[in-house]
Amino acid sequence: MLPLNNLRRCKLINILILSGSPVEQSSTDFLLKQLADTIQKELQPTHAVQAEFVKLNDLNFIPCQSCGKAPTPKFCFYDDLAELYEKFLQADCILVGSPLYFDTVSAQAKLFIDRCNCFRPPDYDNIDPEHEFIKLIKHKRPGAMVLVGGEKGWFEGARRVIAGFFKWVEIVLEGVIIYHSIGYEPGSARTDKHALAEIHRVGIKLANQLKQKHA
Numbered sequence: 001m002l003p004l005n006n007l008r009r010c011k012l013i014n015i016l017i018l019s020g021s022p023v024e025q026s027s028t029d030f031l032l033k034q035l036a037d038t039i040q041k042e043l044q045p046t047h048a049v050q051a052e053f054v055k056l057n058d059l060n061f062i063p064c065q066s067c068g069k070a071p072t073p074k075f076c077f078y079d080d081l082a083e084l085y086e087k088f089l090q091a092d093c094i095l096v097g098s099p100l101y102f103d104t105v106s107a108q109a110k111l112f113i114d115r116c117n118c119f120r121p122p123d124y125d126n127i128d129p130e131h132e133f134i135k136l137i138k139h140k141r142p143g144a145m146v147l148v149g150g151e152k153g154w155f156e157g158a159r160r161v162i163a164g165f166f167k168w169v170e171i172v173l174e175g176v177i178i179y180h181s182i183g184y185e186p187g188s189a190r191t192d193k194h195a196l197a198e199i200h201r202v203g204i205k206l207a208n209q210l211k212q213k214h215a
Contacts, residue, residue: 020109038203175202
């Protein structure tokens with residue numbers, strides 16, 4: 001732990017972890033948490049770190065209604081995602097994970113991704129002459145994704161969805177961790193040496209980038 005006076009001097013680094021898995025103690029959850037733990041261990045003791053894990057399946061929110069309206073100054077008109085939007089804005093590093101469902105991300109992950117359309121509302125008033133959307137997130141943050149599928153799973157569809165989402169919300173993709181699970185036992189990634197090695201590699205890479213940005 002950093003001494004209290006040092007904690008006051010350094011900026012707190014916030015890591016937001018978003019899991020699209022509906023399964024408790026899933027491999028998706030495990031790998032995301034391991035990635036966040038690796039980043040945190042690499043940053044300490046020189047940096048104060050706060051990591052928050054959000055399981056999207058536990059939230060109560062509806063699909064995007066494609067209302068076409070800008071809810072200024074809020075991000076959306078509907079339900080209780082407001083708190084998560086604020087956490088998303090404040091995060092210095094964002095980790096997103098999903099199991100593969102029909103060659104793409106889970107419904108939980110896709111619902112949230114679609115609801116983040118509001119971070120670039122349509123520019124009906126021509127505020128930004130260079131683009132038809134207003135970019136509300138002005139700074140880039142590093143991030144990574146975790147994808148979990150079967151032994152013969154096709155991961156490219158899910159990778160493209162999350163990669164496109166990252167571009168929309170100004171997240172620089174620094175790593176993709178793919179785990180081919182064998183069988184249906186939750187959390188089987190705990191014993192997979194290749195997946196754990198990738199977690200270690202990507203975690204150190206993200207930690208080094210955060211060190212440079214928050215020196």
